[in-house]
Amino acid sequence: MLSSVAERLYWLGRYLERTENTARLMSVYSNLLLDLPKHAFRWESLVEITGFVSAFEQRFSAATERNVVKFLFDDPSCSLRATTNYARENARTTRDLLPNEVWEKMNELHLLLESDISQRVNRSQRHEFLASIIDLCLELNGYLAGSMSRKSPYYFLKLGRNVERADMTTRVIDVACLNLIGRNKEQDAIANILWMGVLQSLNAYQMYRQQVQDRISGVAVVDFLLGDTDFPRSVGYCLADMASSIKHLPHHSPALRAAQRVKRRALNASADALLVSEQLHEFIDGIQEDLSVVHNKICQIWFSS
Amino acid sequence: MNLKHYPLQAGLYDELISSQGRGRPGLGELSKFLRGASEASLNEKKAAAELAIKTLGISFTVYSDGENIDRQWPFDIIPRLIQQAEWQKVEMGLKQRLKALNLFINDIYNDREIIKDGIIPHEIIASSKDYRPECEGIQPKFGTWAHICGSDLIRDRDGSLYVLEDNLRVPSGVSYMLENRNISKRIMPELLERHQVLPVDDYPSQLFETLCSLSPRNIKRPEVVLLTPGTFNSAYFEHAFLAQRMGIELVQGSDLIVDNDDCVYMKTVAGLEKVDVIYRRIDDQYLDPEAFRADSLLGVPGLLRAWRAGHVALANAPGAGVADDKVVYTYVPSMIRYYLNETPLLPNVPSYLCSDPEHRSFVLDHLRDLVVKPANESGGYGMYIGPRETERFTQKIRQQIVKNPRNYMAQPIISLSTVPTWIGDKLEPRHVDLRPFILQGSQSFVTAGGLTRVALIKGSLVVNSSQGGGSKDTWIVSKGSSQDKTDAV
Incomplete structure (x- = not known):
């Protein structure tokens, strides 16, 4: 398999995942809003999670709902439209390795986001729009998982997806903690709903419920999202899955070591201790740095030849 | 209907x-x-x-x-x-x-x-x-x-x-x-x-x-690749399409190297792999900067050498x-x-070669009834269609034919x-x-x-x-x- 193609498939995996994550995030937060008093919800959070605060501030003066949604729909560098375009471009240049249907679905997704989205900013149409984006992403992943042989191309796609997924989960945890921790008692009721939102935005609510069976608490949620060994979007699970993909690829030792290191860190984390010592933010920063070490190793070994 | x-x-x-x-x-x-x-x-x-x-x-x-x-x-x-x-x-x-x-x-x-x-x-x-x-x-x-x-x-x-x-x-x-x-x-x-x-x-x-x-190489599964100039080429869609249908690698010049043994290799995730057949969709001039246009970034240096050596x-x-x-x-x-x-x-379409003096004088006398084509253009560029063109273009093509007859041929419409x-x-x-x-x-x-x-x-x-x-x-x-x-x- 060509190095250049491996790189494009890896990024295809990442951008597809990012598109799905962003859409879900927007969808969940739009719903959450209906359950909360107006002041309790900051739309900035969504921009913070994507990490494009300065791009947003350059374009908009206030983080109103409309501005944030518009930004995440059509910003040229980080919106749903942009990540879809990147994903499609990577699919276009790796078409020879992908199932036919993937290219067709990719075009559907692209056409959906290229259509006039000015109306979709409105809440009444937003939900349906985001749901169809998420559906298309899942269909794409279904075609990939269901019809690609378990060989290098598939593993690079999966690696990309898991790097992105782990990264997104850490971002969601990070922003949630900045917003939710250190609030006073009277806001506890709201906190409960917000933590629920955090879980939903990672499609984790049901699985958390089955696993934890306890009243929703920040500590338990963070533990679950960092270290659960079975939930496919927990940081620990993503890293374990990456490690197993990496093992199928040639010359993998340095990348494997890097992935296993982050996995151990995530699995051994204790949210309680981190929250008490107010070190959760630093800890998440550390995990993100470790993730970028894994990413760099992947680039060095397989892409840069 | x-x-x-x-x-x-x-x-x-x-x-x-x-x-x-x-x-x-x-x-x-x-x-x-x-x-x-x-x-x-x-x-x-x-x-x-x-x-x-x-x-x-x-x-x-x-x-x-x-x-x-x-x-x-x-x-x-x-x-x-x-x-x-x-x-x-x-x-x-x-x-x-x-x-x-x-x-x-x-x-x-x-x-x-x-x-x-x-x-x-x-x-x-x-x-x-x-x-x-x-x-x-x-x-x-x-x-x-x-x-x-x-x-x-x-x-x-x-x-x-x-x-x-x-x-x-x-x-x-x-x-x-x-x-x-x-x-x-x-x-x-x-x-x-x-x-x-x-x-x-x-x-x-x-x-x-x-x-x-x-x-x-007489082997069961030779390594066949399709060499494309890249995504900006007008036929890129086709290159990707054909590579996919044949199940072969779609490569760009930068994916290939010619080693000291005059063999062609592609850069894969497992290291270098030998290539046997290249279906190239790059024009001759851009194929190998060592042999043809030195400014070509699309080609593979040494490719012609490897081909001449039969590798x-x-x-x-x-x-x-x-x-x-x-x-x-x-x-x-x-x-x-x-x-x-x-x-x-x-049958061929009847053609008049401008390099032939007899044909040339016929062409020059009947320009308005003929299609004149440059010898080496594709995509319909540079074509002169007698009955439709302006007087100015007609004069221009006449001069060009006289100056460089080898470059032109004409056909009836x-x-x-x-x-x-x-x-x-x-x-x-x-x-x-x-x-x-x-x-x-x-x-x-x-x-x-x-x-x-x-x-x-x-x-x-x-x-x-x-x-x-x-x-x-x-x-x-x-x-x-x-x-x-x-x-x-």
Whole structure:
């Protein structure tokens, strides 16, 4: 398999995942809003999670709902439209390795986001729009998982997806903690709903419920999202899955070591201790740095030849 | 739809309707279908075709104002029908032609018997822009230089087919031929069912086999790759499409290296891997900065060296373009007689060579009745169409011919045949040509039909997609209708 193609498939995996994550995030937060008093919800959070605060501030003066949604729909560098375009471009240049249907679905997704989205900013149409984006992403992943042989191309796609997924989960945890921790008692009721939102935005609510069976608490949620060994979007699970993909690829030792290191860190984390010592933010920063070490190793070994 | 209102044009040959709304013999099913179809149903099919093209992502890239624009593939829903009996002859003619062309190229780079025997003047080769001295003395496997050829056929007012040109460098369009059939299957299954249409899907596997047969190493699974100039090339869609259908790697120049052993390797995730056959879709000049244009970033340094050493096969071989020069074209019938001792089965369009003094003075006297073509341009660029051009351009072309006669050839204006085409809410005749694809490795193969290109603008003869042309699915139909099929079951 060509190095250049491996790189494009890896990024295809990442951008597809990012598109799905962003859409879900927007969808969940739009719903959450209906359950909360107006002041309790900051739309900035969504921009913070994507990490494009300065791009947003350059374009908009206030983080109103409309501005944030518009930004995440059509910003040229980080919106749903942009990540879809990147994903499609990577699919276009790796078409020879992908199932036919993937290219067709990719075009559907692209056409959906290229259509006039000015109306979709409105809440009444937003939900349906985001749901169809998420559906298309899942269909794409279904075609990939269901019809690609378990060989290098598939593993690079999966690696990309898991790097992105782990990264997104850490971002969601990070922003949630900045917003939710250190609030006073009277806001506890709201906190409960917000933590629920955090879980939903990672499609984790049901699985958390089955696993934890306890009243929703920040500590338990963070533990679950960092270290659960079975939930496919927990940081620990993503890293374990990456490690197993990496093992199928040639010359993998340095990348494997890097992935296993982050996995151990995530699995051994204790949210309680981190929250008490107010070190959760630093800890998440550390995990993100470790993730970028894994990413760099992947680039060095397989892409840069 | 009343076909009596179909605006047949006097002096032009329509391939479906002969006169008074009557269908030509053997093609009755289609005219019957059109008679029974309503305006609304055809519009519906047109919309369905457009949607299919969008989701299938069938596009081509046009370079305009310094920008690359990805355009939807223009497709007309009404298929163009050709009878199988006629097609069998065309197929034989095309194979014969490519065989002779390959013998010619091999001769030119080696013994040059054809020049010694006085069939072709030496100057024609000496002045050819696509002659590559670097290829002298090389004998590729099977003596084949042009493994993939796209020849353009046109039908004149007398109803017979002529070869307009042969494309032996990097002919494109075959993926659109395949996709057109896909669209037809989606939007017109009932009409397809009523005919017995030869399938076209075979092409990628035939191409793959042809390419494998060229491998210098005698191994079971030679490494075959498709070399593309990259995503900005107008035919990138096709490159990706073909690589996918053949299950081979789609590579760019930067993915390949030629090592000290003069072998070609590709950079893979597991290290370097040896490459046996390269289906290259890059022009000669950009293929190898060491041998040709030094400023080329698309090619692979040392590629020609590896090819000359016999360590890698290139399809088509460098230098094959010497035979798709429009002046050399005029000698193809003589080549067929000379090398194969056969009568040419497919006629050339009568041509006048401006390098020949007699022909030249005829051309200069009859400029307004002729089409003048530069010898080495493709895509319809630089063409002079006598009856239409301005006086200024006419003067300019006259001067250019006098100054550089070798660069020009002229042909009478052929009134390309027409085919019913769905324009707006009406069926109207539009001019078409046909590009079949011919393969030659250890064996020869011709596509069942080819890519029909149609000039969508009324009266226009320019079918190139870069200049407002569209395309149609081409059906090679046999006499027995599907009625017989069902009866037989």
